[in-house]
Amino acid sequence: xxxxxxxxxxxxxxxxxxxxxxxxxxxxxxxCGVVGCYVVLRGMAxxxxxxxHAVFPGLAIAFLFSGSLxxxxxxxxxxxxxxxxxxxxxxxxxEDSVIGIFFVAAFALGIVIISRAPGxxxxxxxxxxxxxxxIPDRDLYVVGGTTIVVLLAVFLLHKEFVAVTLDREMARAxxxxxxxxxxxxxxxxxxxxxxxxxxxxxxxxxxxLVTPAATARLLTDRLPVMMALAPAVGxxxxxxxxxxxxxxxxxxxxxxxxxxxxxxxxxxxFAPRHGMLARLAT
Numbered sequence: 001x002x003x004x005x006x007x008x009x010x011x012x013x014x015x016x017x018x019x020x021x022x023x024x025x026x027x028x029x030x031x032c033g034v035v036g037c038y039v040v041l042r043g044m045a046x047x048x049x050x051x052x053h054a055v056f057p058g059l060a061i062a063f064l065f066s067g068s069l070x071x072x073x074x075x076x077x078x079x080x081x082x083x084x085x086x087x088x089x090x091x092x093x094x095e096d097s098v099i100g101i102f103f104v105a106a107f108a109l110g111i112v113i114i115s116r117a118p119g120x121x122x123x124x125x126x127x128x129x130x131x132x133x134x135i136p137d138r139d140l141y142v143v144g145g146t147t148i149v150v151l152l153a154v155f156l157l158h159k160e161f162v163a164v165t166l167d168r169e170m171a172r173a174x175x176x177x178x179x180x181x182x183x184x185x186x187x188x189x190x191x192x193x194x195x196x197x198x199x200x201x202x203x204x205x206x207x208x209l210v211t212p213a214a215t216a217r218l219l220t221d222r223l224p225v226m227m228a229l230a231p232a233v234g235x236x237x238x239x240x241x242x243x244x245x246x247x248x249x250x251x252x253x254x255x256x257x258x259x260x261x262x263x264x265x266x267x268x269x270f271a272p273r274h275g276m277l278a279r280l281a282t
Contacts, residue, residue: 033231
């Protein structure tokens, strides 16, 4: 399928789900790209995978009661993030240990809950691997509104997030409340992950959070440029991945992730200062 045919399909009223899926995929990529910069800089990629597990019980409950998957996943993720932030204050436990306990427990709870729903196997596959069909209009508005909220929060708290990310003890000495900043960042990660789960799936969503930011990290040494490049890379790969998926009848989540990975590999090879070829030339 040529790009022009793909554009024609996007404009086809009989394929109304396609532009909705593209919009949600691009908005999710933008959110994940921006928030993912902090995740990559803090070396906390595990949190993205953990949040994807944490939102699962909310998705399961929403499915069981025919509610909004977006709302259900967000509530579950935020509650779990709050528990992790509170328990991680105990100096005897490292943050990754607390994350491992609560987020995996949340995922297990989701499995138990959704097993009570008749015909849950097909829906479970949709949660895990994503789907571009059947996205309701209300979710489009929810994702759009959430994108605005996430970007506004990042704009208002960017300096504080950077301070806590680069030197936590110095940030505390400056009077910044690391606990509340951690909680807000976890909530932002949760929101970004929940929005992305619908198209890319619960298992693969970590790629949308980490890979664009890691790609941008290779391309620039300046944080503002990185935070502009990451969502651009994510959105571009989401568009290309959806096009390839639609053209060749491939799973959309896996295709988007492979497109993101290809972009990362290209940056790893050809980045002007930090690419493999540039390092070999010096």
